[in-house]
Amino acid sequence: MDTSTHQPVQQSVAERLDPHTATTPLGDWVRELCDAPDGGNLLSMTINVIIIIIAICAFSSLTAMVLVWMERKLAGRFQRRLGPTRTGPFGLLQTAADGLKLFLKEGFRPNASDPFTYYLAPLLPLTGAFMVLAVIPFGPSMWIADPELGLIFISAIAGLGVLALLIGSWGSNNKYSLMGGLRAGAQAISYEVSLILCFLLIVLASGETNLLNIVEGQQGNFWNWWIIKLPGAGFIAFIFFIITSTAELNRTPFDTTEAESELTGGFHTEYSGIAFSMFFLAEYVHMFIAAAIGATLFLGGYNAPFEFLPDGWWWLMAKSYAIIFLYIWFRWTFPRLRIDQLMALEWKFLLPLSLINLVFAGILIAMGWIL
Amino acid sequence: MTTPDQHQDTPPQNRPQSRPQNMGAFTPEAQAEDTCTKPSFYAYFIKRPIVGAFSLLTGMGITLKTLCNVTSTVTQEYPENRDTLTMPPAFRGQVIMPHDEEGEHKCTACTLCEKACPNGTISVLPMKNIANKKVLGKYIYRFDQCTLCSLCVEACPFDAIRMGNDFEHATVDKDSLVMVLNEKEGRL
The missing domain is CATH 3.30.70.3270 (Alpha-Beta Plaits)
Structure with missing residues (x-):
C-alpha cells in the first residue's frame, strides 16, 4: 500500500508561505508600532485582539445583511416577484431598514416567562457563531485561531445554537415555543450524527482535523478538492453534508422548528425587537458558517480552482456563496417535511447511507484509489 | 348515545350510516393487502427515494427556470409605470x-x-x-x-x-x- 498517494506532494508547496506562521500586514504593522516585530508584546496582542473582535462583529453583521438581502431578492425572483426595490439601489438597504425598525420596537417580555433564560437565549447563538468564525481559515494568513482539533471544535460548538433555541423556548413559557424548541433539539441530535460522519470522512481522507491542514491538503487544481478527489464518496458526502447542514440550520424543508402554519413562529414566538433580531441575525451568520465549512472541507477552501490563479479569501467567499445559493434555492422550492418524515429521513436513510459511504471511502483510501 | 343493545334492536338497513361502508384498512384482510400502511422494502427504501429525488430535482429545475427568466416577473412598479400600466384581463375595477x-x-x-x-x-x-x-x-x-x-x-x-x-x-x-x-x- 502506497501511503503517499493520499497526500500528494505539490511542487509549489515550498514556495508558499507556511499558513500556520503567516501573518497579515495589519498585524505586522501593529507589532511594529508596539516595538515588537516578532512575537509581539502585551500591548500589540491586546490591540490585535480588539481589531479581531471588531472585524468578526463587522463581518457577521455585514454577512447577515447581505444574506438577508440576497434571500429576499432571490425569493422574489423565484416567485416571479422583484423583491425589495424601494430602499436604496436594488433594495440594498432593506436589511438596514428592517434592523432599524427592530431596534426601535418595544422589547416585550411575557409576564409568565423566566427573565434569566428569556434574556440569555438571544445572546447565545451569535456567541457560538463567533467562536466558529474564529477557526475558519479565510485565507492563507486570514485566520484567528488555529487549533489542532479544529473540526472537533466546530462540531462541539455547532450545538450551541440549538441550546439557545431550547433555552429561549423554555424561558418563553409558551407551548408553541416549547414545541418548536423541542423539535429543534430532536432535529439537531438526529442530524448531528450524519453531519459528523461527513466530517469524519474528510478526517479519514486527509488525515487531519486541523482546518488549515485540510485546506492545504487540497492545493492545486479543482480535482484535488475532496468532492472530486475521492471518486464518488466525496460527492455523496457533499450531498449528505448539504442535507444535514440544512437541517442543522433549521431551514426549509427542515424548518419544523419555526413552522409558521403549525407553531406560529416556533421558538421565537414570544421574542420581539432586538431579541428577535439577534436570533434572525444568528440564523444567517450560521448559514454562512455552514457554507464556509462545506467549502473548506469539500471545495478546497481558499484554494483557487486552477493552479495558475492566485489563492485567497475571495475563493472561499465565492464557494460559500454558491452553497448559500443552494440553501436559498432549496428553501424556495421544497415543501416542509413533517416531523416524522424528518426523523425517518435521518435514521432510515441518511445515517445508514453515511456509514456505508464512510466504509466505501475507507476502502478507497486504503486501496489508494484516489485521484 | 346509543347503547349496543339499542343498536341491535334496529334492523341493519335502518342503522345510521355515519361511517363509510368500506372499512378499508380496518379489516384484517385489507390490512394484510394494504400497501399504504405497510409498504414493502422495495417501495419504501429503494423506489421512494429515487422517485422523490427526481421529483425534487424537477421542482428545482422549475424554480431555476423562473429565476433565470427575467421577463416572467409579474410585479408592476405602480407609481412609476402609471402611464404604461396594463391590467390583467380578469381585473375587476368599477x-x-x-x-x-x-x-x-x-x-x-x-x-x-x-x-x-x-x-x-x-x-x-x-x-x-x-x-x-x-x-x-x-x-x-x-x-x-x-x-x-x-x-x-x-x-x-x-x-x-x-x-x-x-x-x-x-x-x-x-x-x-x-x-x-x-x-x-x-x-x-
Whole structure:
C-alpha cells in the first residue's frame, strides 16, 4: 500500500508561505508600532485582539445583511416577484431598514416567562457563531485561531445554537415555543450524527482535523478538492453534508422548528425587537458558517480552482456563496417535511447511507484509489 | 348515545350510516393487502427515494427556470409605470357602461343586473321614448356599496356593462361615488 498517494506532494508547496506562521500586514504593522516585530508584546496582542473582535462583529453583521438581502431578492425572483426595490439601489438597504425598525420596537417580555433564560437565549447563538468564525481559515494568513482539533471544535460548538433555541423556548413559557424548541433539539441530535460522519470522512481522507491542514491538503487544481478527489464518496458526502447542514440550520424543508402554519413562529414566538433580531441575525451568520465549512472541507477552501490563479479569501467567499445559493434555492422550492418524515429521513436513510459511504471511502483510501 | 343493545334492536338497513361502508384498512384482510400502511422494502427504501429525488430535482429545475427568466416577473412598479400600466384581463375595477361612437349604449333597461346585485348597488330607472317603448332613463350605480363581485356583468344578456380597469378611486366626497353610467337619457 502506497501511503503517499493520499497526500500528494505539490511542487509549489515550498514556495508558499507556511499558513500556520503567516501573518497579515495589519498585524505586522501593529507589532511594529508596539516595538515588537516578532512575537509581539502585551500591548500589540491586546490591540490585535480588539481589531479581531471588531472585524468578526463587522463581518457577521455585514454577512447577515447581505444574506438577508440576497434571500429576499432571490425569493422574489423565484416567485416571479422583484423583491425589495424601494430602499436604496436594488433594495440594498432593506436589511438596514428592517434592523432599524427592530431596534426601535418595544422589547416585550411575557409576564409568565423566566427573565434569566428569556434574556440569555438571544445572546447565545451569535456567541457560538463567533467562536466558529474564529477557526475558519479565510485565507492563507486570514485566520484567528488555529487549533489542532479544529473540526472537533466546530462540531462541539455547532450545538450551541440549538441550546439557545431550547433555552429561549423554555424561558418563553409558551407551548408553541416549547414545541418548536423541542423539535429543534430532536432535529439537531438526529442530524448531528450524519453531519459528523461527513466530517469524519474528510478526517479519514486527509488525515487531519486541523482546518488549515485540510485546506492545504487540497492545493492545486479543482480535482484535488475532496468532492472530486475521492471518486464518488466525496460527492455523496457533499450531498449528505448539504442535507444535514440544512437541517442543522433549521431551514426549509427542515424548518419544523419555526413552522409558521403549525407553531406560529416556533421558538421565537414570544421574542420581539432586538431579541428577535439577534436570533434572525444568528440564523444567517450560521448559514454562512455552514457554507464556509462545506467549502473548506469539500471545495478546497481558499484554494483557487486552477493552479495558475492566485489563492485567497475571495475563493472561499465565492464557494460559500454558491452553497448559500443552494440553501436559498432549496428553501424556495421544497415543501416542509413533517416531523416524522424528518426523523425517518435521518435514521432510515441518511445515517445508514453515511456509514456505508464512510466504509466505501475507507476502502478507497486504503486501496489508494484516489485521484 | 346509543347503547349496543339499542343498536341491535334496529334492523341493519335502518342503522345510521355515519361511517363509510368500506372499512378499508380496518379489516384484517385489507390490512394484510394494504400497501399504504405497510409498504414493502422495495417501495419504501429503494423506489421512494429515487422517485422523490427526481421529483425534487424537477421542482428545482422549475424554480431555476423562473429565476433565470427575467421577463416572467409579474410585479408592476405602480407609481412609476402609471402611464404604461396594463391590467390583467380578469381585473375587476368599477362597473362601466361602454358607449359606441354615436354615444349609444346597449342597455335595454331589463333590470336583470339590478336583480342580480346582492347589495342594491344598481338602480335601473326606465323611461318611455316617443314610440312608447321602455328604454333606459338613468342607470344609477352606487360605487360606495359595490363589492366588485361582477354578478351584474354576468347577468347582463346584452353585454351592456362590464368591469373596468380603473382602480384609483380614493375620494373625500362620498356622494361622488354615486354615479349615472349612461351618458344620455332615453333612446329613439
